[in-house]
Structures are given as C-alpha cells and as structure tokens.
Amino acid sequence: MNLSDIKALDHIDPLRRCRDKFQLPKGTIYLDGNSLGALPKTVISRVNDVVELQWGQSLISSWNTHDWISLPSRVGTKIGRLIGAQDNTVICADSTSVNIFKLLSAAVRLAPNRRIILSDTGNFPNDLYIIQGVINFLDDKYELKLVAPEEIENSLTEDVAVAVLTEVDYRTGRRHNMAGLTSKAKSSDIKIIWDLCHSAGAFPVDLAECGVEFAVGCCYKYLNGGPGAPAFLYVTSELQDLIQPPLSGWMGHRAPFGFDLDYSPATGILRNLCGTPGVIAMSSLDAALDIWDDIDLQDVREKSQLMINLFAQLVAELCPNMGLSQITSFPEEQRGSQISFSHTHGYAIIQALIDRGVVGDFRDPDILRFGMTPLYISFDEVRQAVEIFADVLNKQIWDQPKFHRREAVT
DSSP states (O other), rough: OOOOHHHHHHOTTTTTTGGGGGGGTTTTTOOTTSSSEEEEHHHHHHHHHHIIIIIIIIGGGGGHOOOOOOOOHHHHHHHHHHOOOOOOEEEEEEEEHHHHHHHHHHGGGGSOOOOOEEEETTSOHHHHHHHHHHHHHHOOOSSSEEEEEEHHHHHHHTTEEEEEEBBTTTTBBBBHHHHHHHHHHHHHOOOEEEEOOOTTTHHHHHHHHOOOOEEEOOOTTTTTTOOOOOOEEEEOTHHHHHOSSSSSSSBBSTTTTTOOSSBBOOGGGGGOOOOOOOHHHHHHHHHHHHHGGGGOOOOOOOHHHHHHHHHHHHHHHTTTTTSEEEEEOSGGGOHHHHHHEEEEEEEHHHHHHHHHHEOOOOEEETTTEEEEOOTOOOOHHHHHHHHHHHHHHHHHTSSSSSSSSSOOOO
C-alpha cells in the first residue's frame, strides 16, 4: 500500500475526530494501549473536580451530594453498554484478580459434584494463579486442568465444574469463539467465567446474545480508565441471587448502613461488592467512559483490523529476513486488536523502538506486541512505526548495552 492510499484511509476514517480527546506526548506513536490506555482529556478535569471540590469542599457529604455511593453501579452500567450486557448485570469493583476469585469461588458451588476447573495454556498467568489460590482455599478439593487453546472445546466434558477463559490471548492476539464455547459449555451444564481484559473497548462484545453467565475485565487497557483502574464483573440476572459471594463485605450487604452484626447479601448484582469503592479512581474511569457515548464499536473493530493488516503488510515488505516471525496470523474473526511477533532479541528491539518514540511492549520469552487502538492511532502512524521498526532491525540499533538492560516492568 502506497503513501497516498494510507493517507486516504486516514481521511475517510470515522474515528479520526477522537484523537483530540486524548492527551498524547508529541513525537510518540503509542502502540501499547493493549497494556495501558492513553489519557482522555476529560479525566483531568474530572479528577481535579473530585479532589478539589468534592473531597476538598464537600468532604464526607459527597457520598450523598455527589452520589459517590452509586459509582459502582453507574460505572458498571456504562461498561455494560460496551459489552452487550443487560441493565443491572455489571458492577464496577476491585481488580480483575479479586473478581475472578469472587466469581470462581461462587461458581464452583453451583456444581458440587464436579472437581475440575478448566483453563488453557494461553490464559494470562495471573488468572491461573487465582485459580490455584481458590483451589488451595478450598482445601485442594478441585483440580486445575490446563489444555492448549485449540483443545478447549473438546475438553468441556461433564466432569468440569467451571472454565476460566480469556477471550483474547495476551501474547498472540488469538480470540476464542465466545458464542460457540459458551453454548457447548451450557450443553454440559458447565459455567464459564470469561476474562474480557483484551476485549472490552477493543471490539463489539455481546454477553447477553452469547448467553454468557459470568465475566470479568479490567478497565485500564482499551477503556482508558488509568493505571490500576477498578475492574468490573458481570453476572447474568438468572444467577445473581443463586451465588454466595465468598467476600462478604459491607458494601455487598442488603443494608450496609444498618450495621447488622450478621451478613445478609444484597439482591442482584450488588451482592458482589465488598469494600468501600476507590472514589478518585472510579471517577477517573467514569469520565473516561464518556468518550464512548457516540462511538460505534463496529467502526473500532473495522479500523483495528485494517491497521493490523497494514502493519503486517508493511513488515513483510520492509523487514524481510530480519529474524521476525509473525505470531498473529489468524483470520480476522479469530483475532483481537493487537499484532505480535517473535524475535530472539525481542526485548532489546522493543527498548530501541521506545527510544525512537514507538511504544510497544515485550512479553517473555521473545514476543513483541503492538496494540491497535483506533480512537487515537492513525494509519499513517502505523506506517511510520513500521519504517522505524525496519530501521532498528536493519541497522541493528537494538544491539546496544542500554537496550539489553532489563527493567522491573517489561
């Protein structure tokens, strides 16, 4: 694709107007929104208001006057619209890790005679750690069964109690068939907890249409909620009053300000709350989500796939015989919103790219990841990024001691 064709894509891009809604450093091509989203400008004024006016002036009365108390529900509703969830099925709370713990601990009790928790080797290791922790918490009465991603469907057998699956593989960008696997699981009365960390805000998700019963996700990637933003969890309305949350905190009580000495869970999705919400972080996320009010997620999906195709095409043209192997080579319907490559010196290459203003990231042992975030990345920036990528490889710019030095966060 030539330069004029690429600029033509930017000219007709329905999402190009969104770029000005984000604060991005000049001279930086940010291809790491699949790890941490960029800063929406609306967040800056909202956080200032929450800190200086609401907290600074209204103090504790802000729980009522500024409705802090309903933030988990209000933010959950906004997220729900982006993941195809019905009203009152999503709550914003805690972290993805804590939410997996809560839902998994509750879900296994719905199948008391089954002892297998299923997941795949492409799952984010943190999810596996939480599963292992739950098994230990339940006195090793359960077994974690790990299979290759392509073996999940055939592994949904009647001895499985719960499956914990991440829709998009964090390394390869491969995407599970949510609708198909959910249907297969239901036919054997298996509960699936879907991790949407690399899905929410990246492409259209329709939990209700797919018949999903449980889901979790973070909000600091494609939803741009900020570092460490609170996460969300989803429970279909049919199961909300059947599950018993293992973390029986006061915000999940039926009457939190009744101060009863015994725990009695709230009805509906609210019973999945636990402790006091982080108001500043949740308000930041609330403001970030306003960006999505007039955005069609199908436009987001179409642009992200065009950008992935463009990136792959340009790498093939400009970076031949440079030791790269494209990992994200799946058909469009089987991939998320990132493109990944492997290279023996992947870490040093990513550090050299960052030094040149192209921000991607690295995952052990040898994976270079580039996230496609259509709200604030242009097609021409994709072109520029690959040209710099080729220069770094061709001139071996990466082969300097400073680029091989490992940082705490990779």
